[in-house]
Amino acid sequence: MSNTTPVLQRTWQFNVNNVVTGSTTQPGGATDAPGFRRQLLIDIKEALKGFASNPWTVTLSNGYNAGAGAGDNIGTDIDELRWANSRSAQRSWFVMRNAVLGLEYCFDCYNSTNRDGAMADVFVAPVTDPFAGGSATARPTSASEQEILNGDNTGNFGSWGSGADNATSKAYILHVMHSSDGLATRVVVCLGGQAIGWWFFEQIEDEIGSHTYPWVFRVRAEALSDTADSMLYSSNCQGNRARGYDNGLGAINYYLATPCNDWQNTAIGNDTTLKNPYDGRFALPEVALASDSTGWIGMHGVMYDLWYGPGLGGAGHTGKVYPASSRDFIQFGNLVLPWDGSIPLVN
């Protein structure tokens, strides 16, 4: 556990403090996404593509009007991004690749009826068996794909982090961070001071055992809600809130474990409202990965440059920065991430 200001294990690239707004127009009706939600997803895609070092690339996509094929056929045009309520209906999808991590994810704009584009199907696959095919009415597939988000699941594994399933206007704050070595990508979507969307694709570090696919990832929100914080202990440590991959075991769940006292049922950070009397600092416990998935039970490694922060009475503390002068770290919910030193926008 860090006893001093944490030392970063990676160098980070930042694309943060992006205010995202848009119209409430839903070309396809209540199943389709309003303009502000389509803008958010495009901005996430463009941010991942736009990093100077080891950016993500769009390998395949279907623009609603432009059609399906190699590359990014959606671009920055929200009219190319459309949802449908049938997996055989015309809709948009795209595949993004991280060549360094060796994985792809496919974002398929499918959700059940009248979900306003707040949900989607998302799959991951290794680049050794990439997504292929696809058309205007069918997403590409991989024999090695695993589902990590389901557009029918109105619970935790359906919402992609854009808030409640309605067309009420929302003004998001989008933060995207990507390590220079390409091994870690994080997306935080804030709305009204809450981190409602929390994505990451990262390499498992300090592995315990040898993993053929040393990944941990998440593309989901705590709930279909404009106010549910997705970066609390409850959403990361106390439920099956992240995923791993093993081609053969099916879905692997990971908890983001924290040092805690199980008799007291508390995590260190969640039990902390005061600074350490000796060094004047809040505790920042590191994050480890633990699984209870059959065939995968146990601890598997850690996540670099990610810590749990003070619970401060149980509520999140989104937007708090440490130290106050240099703003090297930021807290979203209960999680602390590296920051670029700017004054954060969360509301």
Added chain:
Amino acid sequence: MPLPTLVKTYEFDINNIVPGVGSGAQYDGTPERKQMLYEIVTAMINGGTFTVPWTVVGSSDSVNSSMDGTNRWLSSANVVWAQRNDTNPHSWIVLANAGLGIQLLINLETNAQVEGGAIGMWVSKTGFGVANGGTDGSITVQPTAVDQAEIRNEFDNNDGSWSGVTNGTARQFVWHIIASDDGEVWNVAIHHNNALVGCWRFEVPENYPANWSSPLVCFAFGHNSDSDVDTNGFLGMSNDGQIAAIDDVRRGSRAGQSNFGSLNNSQRTPVRPFTWGWGASFNMGHGQLTTVHPLTGNPMLFPIWWWTPADGMGDGRLGRANDLWLKQSTVGGSVGDTYPSNPATPQFIVIGSNLILPWDGATAPITS
């Protein structure tokens, strides 16, 4: 899970058998308890075994006493418990360790006929005796220190127990001392019938917070039972009241927690052990894993961090326990088992049902 890499180098005095004899005088200890305590203290001050041994600051053999640096515990006959009333002669001893920067008082009074089953232990940073602002004591009264912190309460059968049930039943004990060569980590383990019935630990935590001028975490566990103290959960984290630290950031007096109901020391900082946890109520972890690691095929070992709770004398982490781990409750062997599985190279020992310590790499453990 790969075997851990030690952060320190250790010296060992292990597999010391003390045969059971049985009851003697009812306030004084059984012959084996007197003999064992004599042997443990003698070993702790043995510079032939340990690079940074403890030294004697003062002692009482119930006939003579002084804080003159003389060791009066020359045999088990000099290790005398007596009924508490400040007029009955009894033994005590004050030890100091330069690596830890503390003094340790062991006092042998009791208010019940427990045949040496209870022991009093205190630690002090400032030091015991008049020379350090305390008192020198006598053959009837223990010495004191201005900052003494009680870690074993000789007047309580649970909080004072150090070697099984507090009665005179004959018990064969085996004691072990595992200490780092810099003197900063000391472990004393006492087994009876393959159970860890007593466990003492004094350490300067790894990576303790800056500005903690008296870094020390210590405990002296026992339970009025011949079963493993670890199954009573002291480091299975169901007990937060019996681990102490020296707190040089005064927070004033505080109410003792239930486990210290009879103790009253405003300078003791209750300390909790923490390890990795997850799941609902953070109650999943080493205690719930029932299989070996799926990729390594080995049992999983969990590190321990020390922590003071917000409602205590401090708030925050105190560092990490050096070379001490929790194993899975139902996986990874029983008391006395060693890792790796090759018996010719026992680098680590299951010292208690859930606890792992370094071992000497060569000797088959004796725990009964």
